[in-house]
Amino acid sequence: MDFSLTEDQIRFKELAVEFAKKNLNEGFSERERNGEFNFEGWRKCAQFGLHGLPMPEQYGGLSRDILTCAIVMEGLGYACKDSGLLFAINSTIWTCECPILKFGTDAQKEKYLPGLVDGSLIGGHAATEAGAGSDAFSMKCRAEKRGDRYILNGAKMFITNAPIADFLLVFAVTNKDKGFAGISSFIVEKGFPGFSVGKPLEMMGLRTCPLGEVILRDCEVPAENILGREGAGAGIFSSEMEQERSCLFAMHLGAMERELEECVNYAKIREQFGQPIGKYQSVSHKITDMRMRIELSRLILYQVAWMKDQGKRAPVEAAIAKLFISESYLQTCLDALQIHGAYGYSKEFDIERDLRDSIAGRIYSGTSEIQRNLIASYLGL
Amino acid sequence: MANKQIVKNFIQSELVKDKARSSLQDNDNLIEAGVIDSLGIMKLVTYLEETFSISISDDELIPDNFETIDAISAFLVSKQQ
Numbered sequence: 265m266d267f268s269l270t271e272d273q274i275r276f277k278e279l280a281v282e283f284a285k286k287n288l289n290e291g292f293s294e295r296e297r298n299g300e301f302n303f304e305g306w307r308k309c310a311q312f313g314l315h316g317l318p319m320p321e322q323y324g325g326l327s328r329d330i331l332t333c334a335i336v337m338e339g340l341g342y343a344c345k346d347s348g349l350l351f352a353i354n355s356t357i358w359t360c361e362c363p364i365l366k367f368g369t370d371a372q373k374e375k376y377l378p379g380l381v382d383g384s385l386i387g388g389h390a391a392t393e394a395g396a397g398s399d400a401f402s403m404k405c406r407a408e409k410r411g412d413r414y415i416l417n418g419a420k421m422f423i424t425n426a427p428i429a430d431f432l433l434v435f436a437v438t439n440k441d442k443g444f445a446g447i448s449s450f451i452v453e454k455g456f457p458g459f460s461v462g463k464p465l466e467m468m469g470l471r472t473c474p475l476g477e478v479i480l481r482d483c484e485v486p487a488e489n490i491l492g493r494e495g496a497g498a499g500i501f502s503s504e505m506e507q508e509r510s511c512l513f514a515m516h517l518g519a520m521e522r523e524l525e526e527c528v529n530y531a532k533i534r535e536q537f538g539q540p541i542g543k544y545q546s547v548s549h550k551i552t553d554m555r556m557r558i559e560l561s562r563l564i565l566y567q568v569a570w571m572k573d574q575g576k577r578a579p580v581e582a583a584i585a586k587l588f589i590s591e592s593y594l595q596t597c598l599d600a601l602q603i604h605g606a607y608g609y610s611k612e613f614d615i616e617r618d619l620r621d622s623i624a625g626r627i628y629s630g631t632s633e634i635q636r637n638l639i640a641s642y643l644g645l
Numbered sequence: 646m647a648n649k650q651i652v653k654n655f656i657q658s659e660l661v662k663d664k665a666r667s668s669l670q671d672n673d674n675l676i677e678a679g680v681i682d683s684l685g686i687m688k689l690v691t692y693l694e695e696t697f698s699i700s701i702s703d704d705e706l707i708p709d710n711f712e713t714i715d716a717i718s719a720f721l722v723s724k725q726q
Contacts, residue, residue, distance in 0.1 A: 366703070366704075367702075367703070367704045401683050439708075441677070442676055442677075442708050443676055443677070443679075443682070444676075444682060444683040444686075445676050445686075445706075445707065445708040445711070445712070446708070492704035493704055493707055494707070495707040495708050495709070496703070496704040496705070496706060496707050498683050498686075498706065499686075499703040499704055499705070499706030499707070500703060500704060502683065502687060502703065502706075503703035575700075577687075577690075577691055577694070579687055579691070638684065641684050641688070642688065644659070
């Protein structure tokens with residue numbers, strides 16, 4: 265088994281690191297305090313090619329395999345402090361671009377993918393409701409076919425990019441008697457009658473990623489904007505989730521690498537009781553565990569990316585990756601904060617922000633508990 | 646063993662939670678009965694792909710193809726042609 269990266273992957277990651285350091289961190293602290301999205305950063309990332317990493321060249325993309333995408337995102341996570349921006353981009357790629365590419369008609373692909381790839385369009389994915397989080401398929405938003413359009417009614421909550429999105433993939437019930445099999449997916453543009461977005465939600469972390477409520481009140485969606493077939497919504501959603509769990513957490517891996525570097529440097533410099541704190545096992549063991557978590561996170565992340573590149577289904581592996589990497593990131597942030605003491609707790613350092621950002625990782629893309637349920641189910645429990 | 650029976654055996658042993666439930670009928674609505682839920686359908690799809698060497702697109706996970714054992718069997722035939 266060859267674990268080495270290709271020259272292209274190594275170089276692309278280096279370029280991503282250089283790009284992020286040069287272009288994405290200036291003014292970030294203030295943006296994070298104010299909860300402002302970095303539109304300029306979004307555009308620069310699109311110009312760099314991020315938004316179109318896995319998309320075909322036909323739509324302006326770079327046609328990179330999933331493993332390469334993960335490696336690039338790892339580099340960005342290492343070098344870019346703005347996790348909110350990276351989250352917004354990753355969400356667009358894996359839960360908006362990829363479903364349109366995989367399930368869309370040629371007309372839908374032509375209409376939406378070029379704009380998503382060049383950054384001129386911002387997309388999102390709207391499934392969650394106030395009463396349907398982990399139990400996503402208990403959603404209440406309805407879509408009724410009338411003539412040449414669907415009429416959507418309902419509300420979606422905690423929708424990434426909603427306040428700034430040009431369109432969203434909205435999941436709605438088209439047949440309430442079929443349970444999960446009665447859900448369909450629609451491409452809903454912000455200009456469609458009956459579509460509105462509530463004010464941005466203020467969250468604990470990922471503060472630079474806009475998040476909001478979506479209200480659909482007799483929202484008129486042309487019939488040709490259904491994604492896939494009626495009743496295919498659950499399959500599309502599950503496909504997106506597996507993709508997201510496989511790839512989005514690459515940026516966490518990069519962030520953990522950054523935290524490890526900072527902790528090693530700090531542990532060598534900071535002296536207490538006459539020696540560097542890194543000489544104390546209580547500190548060095550924490551840093552050792554960070555390194556262990558990084559190596560194991562990388563292995564499972566790359567394995568899942570490889571499986572997706574082979575066209576294999578990887579529901580269990582993706583769940584394991586998501587669960588392990590997100591939990592590892594949180595623990596790494598907690599340990600980094602502890603190692604830095606009061607400085608870690610201070611807003612003058614980046615650690616407290618990383619910690620706030622990391623907590624969300626246990627919730628989005630399916631909570632840690634849901635991942636464990638999924639794994640248990642595949643074990644026959 | 647006929648494909649239909651293979652499918653029925655898998656569903657009975659792996660997806661039916663109430664083991665006291667009597668044998669499935671070919672036209673039982675598996676989704677309405679809760680035998681196939683959103684997680685179960687993914688397990689079924691993985692089993693069908695591996696057992697019958699077919700590829701199933703995620704947008705084919707619709708009631709028409711998976712609602713009953715008869716529907717699943719018909720879907721299998723269409724994928725094998």
